[in-house]
Amino acid sequence: MKSVPHNSPARTDGIVVWVPDKHLFPPFKLLSVVTYPAGSGDGEMHSHDFFQSVFVLSGQMIFTAPPGDRLVVEAGEMAIIPNGIPHEWATAKRCKALQCATEPMLPGDNGDMAVLFGSLRDRWRKIRMDAAVAGAACDTILAEAGKNTPGSDIIVHARLLEIFALAYRAFRRSAGVQTGSIGTTDYEIYNHAVAFIRKNYRNAISLRDVAATTRLGVSRFSELFKKQCGRSPMKYLADYRLERAAALLAYSEMSVSSVADHLGFDSVHYFSKAFKKHYGHAPSVIREKQNTSSEKKPGG
Template identity: 25%
Template sequence: MIEFGDTITDERGREDLGHVAGGFPVGCYFDDLSHKTIPWHWHGEMEAGIVAEGRIRFRTPGQDLSLSKGDGFFVNSEVLHEMHREEEGPCEVHILAFQPELAGAKGSIFWDKYIFPVLGNPQLEGMGLDRDLRKPVRDLIEDAWLACVKEEEGFEIRVREDLTRLLLLLGGKYPASAGKEKGGRERSRRYNERMKQMLTFIREHYGEPLTAEQIAASASVSPSECLRCFRSVLGTTPISYLRDYRLQTAAKLLAGTSRKISDITDQCGFSEMSYFAKSFREMYHCTPSAYRNGADPVRTGEGKY
């Protein structure tokens, strides 16, 4: 079934794809990024998508890509990623999120030969589609997406075949070297887990006074390693990310509640109203009051996180 609306994440930033579990482990999404962003998050499902309209910024810890209409992307299981509109105008993305077991159960020849090599390949953590893969993979993703939308008799078999062929193409294009990839996989896993721990800590404590040392301690790393991780993955510092996350949360409260702006300011960890107003204007190019009244913010600001 096709899903509309906002991406739902838990308090850790792990996306809630509960509807994917069960009889048919595939989620089909139509995301309109003209009026929202998909913030940094992760989930156990693999994800593949096509830009149907406009231009997006697609980011993972190892990729920072500008994708336009017709371009596709792939995100592996449990990999941090985010996307947002890159320019004014309509912006739509077709997304499929699917459990790796869709193509074959663990312990089967399908899992060992075709699925696990993709799961364990650092080259396939998150990627845009290169020239050789653009058309065949795009066609597979779009065909599977349309089959999910229409839900005609036997569509589950068609979707499973398309997504299995997708993994076959990706694994064939980017074969993993066992010895070399094992070390890369372990480093990548540690890197991802550290960032998840620190992002989780911020999302659980953003309303409290926080320091870079506290954020680093949440992942048992030094402040310098924390800074390196944030700069490498998100292109910012932990304190800048914390500020912008507070602003993003404040914007959601402004748009979705009738709370006083002063109460929202306090709840989101800003000790001074003047600093909150100045920072909010820098990100959204309007005042908090104007945002609440329906001003259309510049999405390149909102889309950072």
């Protein structure tokens, strides 16, 4: 069953589909609220080019996939079906679900959500949510999605992120991962290392220092890290320092030498050389642009 974005619900074979006419920010592609009568189903295998998440608000939804796998999703549970996975659905009783289509997510861009919407080793995944908390977030989405008021798109986006953050926490709990622990998947280890780098990037940290926080050997850690983001840990650190430098030069009053010192570079000369290699121009270019922009402001 296909649906077209519209503010009013569409009805097909008793199925009521509401696709809010809202602008969705990446990685979200489509949001819908679907009410299914008992005994409905598509009756044929199909797949999507996106990740499909189905949060059952009431009732029950059943998914099947070859060679006979079956996933029963009750109220308060979320099903996540990766792109390219053949499946069909059915409802034994009346069901209402919040559905969202998302792009596949990369760790470097989407953080923890990449665990759920990156590269799943499972055919699909079912997560038991905190029904009250997730339900409250859904209520806000439904209320804001029906409005044409300033900021409603942003609130819908924020609440979708909240629901998926809750799903990630629930997934970790179900996997037996303790709060504050590193985790066991490659991505969780990578994410732990990234958090350490971002917290300590101004200090003189080495590859061995970062690897030690993950309890892996330097060689294994380096291989895992590069597989996740395409860069070595030290290249990631260097790039992150330079990204922070560009932001400070553009949005602060700090001088080039102050930025270099603040970020832990040994000298202004080394900082300028690294910056030019990364961005193709000297750091002073950003500062000059900022000064020129300030001079053009009224009263400047």
